[in-house]
Structure formats: C-alpha cells, structure tokens
Amino acid sequence: ISILNKSLSDKGQATMLLSGGNTPKNLYHKLSQVDMEWEKVDIGLVDERFVDKDSSLSNEKMIRNTLIQNKASSAKLTGMLHEKAYDENLAAAKEKYKSLHPADVLLLGMGDDGHTASLFPNDPLSEEAANEINAGLSNTSAPTEPKKRITLNKSFINESKNVFLMFSGQNKGVIFEKSIEMGYPIKHFIPTVKAVYYAHK
Numbered sequence: 001i002s003i004l005n006k007s008l009s010d011k012g013q014a015t016m017l018l019s020g021g022n023t024p025k026n027l028y029h030k031l032s033q034v035d036m037e038w039e040k041v042d043i044g045l046v047d048e049r050f051v052d053k054d055s056s057l058s059n060e061k062m063i064r065n066t067l068i069q070n071k072a073s074s075a076k077l078t079g080m081l082h083e084k085a086y087d088e089n090l091a092a093a094k095e096k097y098k099s100l101h102p103a104d105v106l107l108l109g110m111g112d113d114g115h116t117a118s119l120f121p122n123d124p125l126s127e128e129a130a131n132e133i134n135a136g137l138s139n140t141s142a143p144t145e146p147k148k149r150i151t152l153n154k155s156f157i158n159e160s161k162n163v164f165l166m167f168s169g170q171n172k173g174v175i176f177e178k179s180i181e182m183g184y185p186i187k188h189f190i191p192t193v194k195a196v197y198y199a200h201k
Helices: 001-012 023-030 061-068 086-100 124-131 156-157 172-175 185-190
Strands: 013-018 041-045 047-049 074-078 105-110 137-141 148-150 161-169 195-199
Touching: 001 137, 023 061, 041 061, 041 086, 047 061, 061 074, 074 086, 074 148, 086 137, 086 148, 124 137, 124 156, 124 185, 156 185, 161 185, 172 195
Parallel strands: 013 041, 013 105, 041 074, 105 161, 161 195
Antiparallel strands: 047 148, 137 148
16 A cells, blocks of 8 residues: 555556455455545556456456455456457457556465466466566466466566565465475566565465
C-alpha cells in the first residue's frame, strides 16, 4: 500500500501485477478494503490459464472476485485473455501489457515443483521465456491440464520495481531452499525479490 501510494503521489498512477492461486486470496480481500485512489491503479496478471474467463480456473476471475470489490471496485483490471485463438491472443495480450511495464508492485507465488508465474520445469517454452531479454509475454505449457498458459517472461518480471514472493507449506519451503541447486524456475527471481512472505503451515 505504501509503495502504491508513493507512486500515486509521484506520478498520479500506479501499477500492480498479481498471481493467482489460493495463497494470496486473503491478501487481495484485505487490499480491497483499503481506502486509496484505486481509480488510478492499473492491475494486471502475472500469468493466466487459457480457459474461459468465467472458469473457476481463471486467475482473472479470482482477482475480480477478491480484489476488484469494496473500496477497490474502481481499479482497472487488465486480463490476459483477449482472443479465442491461442497465438492471436498472445499478440493481443503483449500489446495490452506494454502500458503495465514496469510494474510498481509485482507479486509472485510458487508451486510444489518450483514453478512461478507460468514458467515450468522441463518445458522448452518456459526456457525460452526465461531466456528472452526483451520484456514481454509468452505462451508456455504446464505439466497438467489446462496445459495452455500465458505468462509474463523473466525480463518483464525482473524489470518490475518491487517484486515480492508469497507461498506457504513446509514442502515449498524445502523446494525454495533447493531451487538454485535444482534449477527450478523460481531461481530466476531470487536476486530480484525484495521480500519473501512464507508460512510453514
């Protein structure tokens, strides 16, 4: 909140990019009750499943239902799903997200396999997204259904001004500790992350 307020004060606008999953839901709900100039805050996604926007698997839907509520109902949310064709959608989303770069705040999560955003182990498309030097978006392939994903690439995430990581569970704590040694995708962001919020249970 203090970062967003400083950005609003300095330039009259703020940008926040958020992850899906269950872990940040309570955080988003609490943020929705904060009194600030939400109409000047642009919110986007870190990644998305290529599913219908009304699907229970949609990150956009989850964020609309938890954050774009209450006092934050005037915030502008830009999703990643704009076209029915997978590759055409990527081109459209890349264009939409140019205005969200660099983000003032970006929140990452982490999976049990050490993936973050939609950058997955043993996925050639995720490797390409991690090696791309120009900030942008990429289509990647998840190990489980729905396999089609769209994600911010490594450069886009690392060029954000304040990157935070939030996850929970004993197993994930071990995964995070071994991430550099094992080469898990989360390793790409350890030098950039300003703080890690971790709960053992």
